[in-house]
Amino acid sequence: MSGVLRTNPSVSVEPIIGRYLHLQLKGEDHRIYVEESGAGVPLLCLHTAGSDTRQYRAIQNDAELLKEFRVIAFDLPWHGKSSPPAGWENNTYKLSSKDYTEAILAVADALALDQPIVLGCSIGGRIVLHLALEHPERFGAAIGLQSGAHVDPYYDLEWLHRSDVHGGEVCAGIVSGLIGPSSPSVHRWETLWHYMQGGPGVFKGDLFFYTADGDIRQRVKNIDTLQCPLWLLTGEYDYSCTPQDTEFLGNNIPGAKWQIMQGMGHFPMSEDPETFMTYLKPVLQEAMLARAKATNQKQLTPDSDL
Secondary structure: OOOOOOOOOOOOOOOOEEEEEEEEEEEEEEEEEEEEOOOOOEEEEOOOOOOOHHHHHHHHHHHHHHHEEEEEEEEOOOOOOOOOOHHHHHHHOOOOOHHHHHHHHHHHHHOOOOOEEEEOOOOOHHHHHHHHHHHHHHOEEEEOOOOOOOOOOOOOOOOOOOOOOHHHHHHHOOOOOOOOOOOOOOHHHHHHHHHHHHOHHHHHHHHHHHHHOOOOOOOHOOOOOHHHHHHEEEEEOOOOOOHHHHHHHHOOOOOEEEEEEEEOOHHHHHOOOOOHHHHHHHHHHHHHHHHHHHHHHHHHOOOOOO
């Protein structure tokens, strides 16, 4: 039968299916790579700066989660299997909060996602805050991993895009210290491999959002967790988004729930997925219940100014 994957019975096949969406973003044609697995409540996963959807491989392969959730992850433009738009060679990639938000909403619209739970890490954790603040009507709940309202640059960004160094190895070197010391070696190095494969200047362009344009410190207090329930999970070994940064959010966003993950670093879902699942699964169950309650409230007040 056409379209059916045939394999040797001894070969293990993952449930993840990859496809491409053709979208208009900023008036330009984009070919966006999307992966998904499972069925049920949509869980939209957002990768970190300079990386791609592979960071969520463990979640997308977890048989228990896939019984209740449709797990979706996509590569941002310029990342992973999503190519830059035509004429990219004449432009410098620089991610803004506006462009980031529009890309996420465009993918959600294209996939007809109804009140998805959005889960993002690092820059994905930051944009989750923007989404909860600016578009609470679109999301059933939000989970921020390594979410901070702002970070000051703590290294020279110029090293991330130079002709005389290996950009991928520099990117991996910079983030290597953010991984928890107890993370299994196999997961540590796969996480770093993803960074070594990033396109020239892409990590640097993402950090424009992370260190400048995406600063939301003065606005987080306005997030309404009754409209978009919010959870924050942060690894204790992270000097990019520190536990104190997450504590700031927890203390300034009424109704937000937060927790520090022991022994973990900046990439919990990819650096130590087994440990991470012990933190994530209870939160997802809470988020699923909160989503149902928040969605019902939105339906009861369709004319409200969300």
